[in-house]
Amino acid sequence: MPDSAFKEIRHLALFSQMADDTFSALMRGAYVQNFPAQIELITEGDPSDFLHVVLSGSVDLFSSWNGRETSLATVRPISTFILAATIKDAPYLMSARTLEKSRIALIPSQDVRAVFDIDGSFARAIVTELAQCYRSVIKAQKELKLRTSLERLANYLLRQQRRTGGTAAFSLDYEKRRLASVLGMTPENLSRAFKGLEPFGLQIEGTRVTITDQAEFERFAKPNPLIDDASA
Amino acid sequence: MPDSAFKEIRHLALFSQMADDTFSALMRGAYVQNFPAQIELITEGDPSDFLHVVLSGSVDLFSSWNGRETSLATVRPISTFILAATIKDAPYLMSARTLEKSRIALIPSQDVRAVFDIDGSFARAIVTELAQCYRSVIKAQKELKLRTSLERLANYLLRQQRRTGGTAAFSLDYEKRRLASVLGMTPENLSRAFKGLEPFGLQIEGTRVTITDQAEFERFAKPNPLIDDASA
DNA sequence: CACTATGATTGACAATTATCAAGATCGCAA
DNA sequence: TTGCGATCTTGATAATTGTCAATCATAGTG
Incomplete structure (x- = not known):
C-alpha cells in the first residue's frame, strides 16, 4: 500500500x-x-x-x-x-x-x-x-416516518446548505434520481416537490438551488437537531 | 440493588x-x-x-x-x-x-x-x-423504503409467527395502534391491511391470527433474511 | 347490570405518492 | 456543430395512504 x-x-x-x-x-x-x-x-x-x-x-x-x-x-x-x-x-x-x-x-x-x-x-x-x-x-x-416528502426535501436542502457554507445559493451534490431514492421518493415526485417548495422561498435551476426566503423556508421545514444535526 | x-x-x-x-x-x-x-x-x-x-x-x-x-x-x-x-x-x-x-x-x-x-x-x-x-x-x-404497508404487515406476521413457535395460529403481542405505528401506518390502514391479506391466506379475529395458507402467504410476503432475520 | 372509556373497524373522502407516457434538457462524443 | 443517450420534467391517471366521522366491540368500573 x-x-x-x-x-x-x-x-x-x-x-x-x-x-x-x-x-x-x-x-x-x-x-x-x-x-x-x-x-x-x-x-x-x-x-x-x-x-x-x-x-x-x-x-x-x-x-x-x-x-x-x-x-x-x-x-x-x-x-x-x-x-x-x-x-x-x-x-x-x-x-x-x-x-x-x-x-x-x-x-x-x-x-x-x-x-x-x-x-x-x-x-x-x-x-x-x-x-x-x-x-x-x-x-x-x-x-x-415523521415527515412528508416535501418536508424531507426541504430539510435535506437546509442540511446541504449548511454543509456547503450556509449561503443562500448552493448546488446539489449528486444527481436528482439518487437524491430521490435517498429521500424515499420517485424522481418524478422529486421534481414536483421542488416545485412545491417554491411558494416557501425556494428557487431551482438545474442543479443550482437558492433559498430566497430563509425564514419562511425554515418555518416550513421545521428543522430539528434530533433529526437534522449530523453531530448530535 | x-x-x-x-x-x-x-x-x-x-x-x-x-x-x-x-x-x-x-x-x-x-x-x-x-x-x-x-x-x-x-x-x-x-x-x-x-x-x-x-x-x-x-x-x-x-x-x-x-x-x-x-x-x-x-x-x-x-x-x-x-x-x-x-x-x-x-x-x-x-x-x-x-x-x-x-x-x-x-x-x-x-x-x-x-x-x-x-x-x-x-x-x-x-x-x-x-x-x-x-x-x-x-x-x-x-x-x-422497499415494501408497501401490506408487505410490511405480512412480513411482520411471519416474523411474529416464528418468534412464537411457528404454528399457523398465534397472537399479536401488542395492541394494533402501536403495531400500526411501528409499521409506519395509521390504525385505520392497518385494519384494511389485515383485510387485504385475507386473499393470501390470512385469518384474523381480534388479536388472534391464523395463516391458513402458509405457502401462498409467503409467496406474497417474500420474506428475506437480509431484512427479516433478527440474527443475520 | 348498565355505563363509560378506550381501542378497533368501517365508510366516505381527501391528500399523497406512484406509474406511465411524452417531451424537454443536458452532457458528451463523433 | 450535430446527434445520441441519459436524465429531468410534465401531464394524465391510478394506487396508496391518510383523515374524519360514525359505529362497533371490549374491558373495566360503580
Missing part, C-alpha cells in the same frame, strides 16, 4: 489511537485499488471479507428487494463503510457501488476482528464510530 | 465478560425501580444520564416531530436501551415509555463510560451490541 494512503487512513478517528505496531499489522494485509464509476464493490448477502475505506471519489450504499431498489447512504472520503458487518462477521446488509472514479482501501475483515480483540483502544474507537452510525440511521428512520 | 436484578444483568452479553470488580463498580451507582404502565421514562433531547435495562415488562421507544409521533422499537426483558446515547454522551434521540408495569435498572451513564474506557472486554461487548443494534435499524430502514 502506498505511503500516502497509509497516512490518510491513520488519521481517521477509527485508527488514530492505535499502537503503531497493531496499525502496521492491520495494514499489512490491506491494499488500495482504483475503481471506475458505477462498479459494484460489494453485494448484499455476501460475506464481509473486507472493511472498506473510501480514500477518494464516492460510494453509494443501496439495497434491493423484489425488483425495487433504494439508496440508503453515500460514503465520502475519508471514511469507512460496512464496519458493523465486518465486526459481526455477518453478511453485508447493503450493496455498494462507486458513484465516480474512486480509490478504495480494503482491509481484510478477519484482521480487523483480530486487532479488535487484542487492542482495547481500537475497540473503543470502533464503539464511537458505530454509535455515530447507529444514531445516523435512527435519524434517517425518524425523518422517513 | 437487589441480588436477583444484579444476577440478571450480569447474564447479559453486554456485562457477562467483565471482570468482577469492574462489574461491581458499575453496579454500585445503579438502582432498580418499578414503574407503572404509560410512564415516560426518558424524553428525546434530554442528556443521557442513565443506561436503562429492562428487567421485566416492556418499553416503547418513540419519537415526535411537529405534532406527529412514531414508534421505533419495543424493548423487552432482558435488554438495554439507549446505549449509543450513553456512549457518545449525546442527547437521547428517542423517548421511552413503559407499555406495562415494568422493572427497570438505571446505570449512571458516566459510570458506563468510565468502565468502557478502562475495560477492554466491556468495550468489545459494547461493540457487538451496537453492531447488532445498527444492523437492526438498517433492516427496519430497508423494510420501510
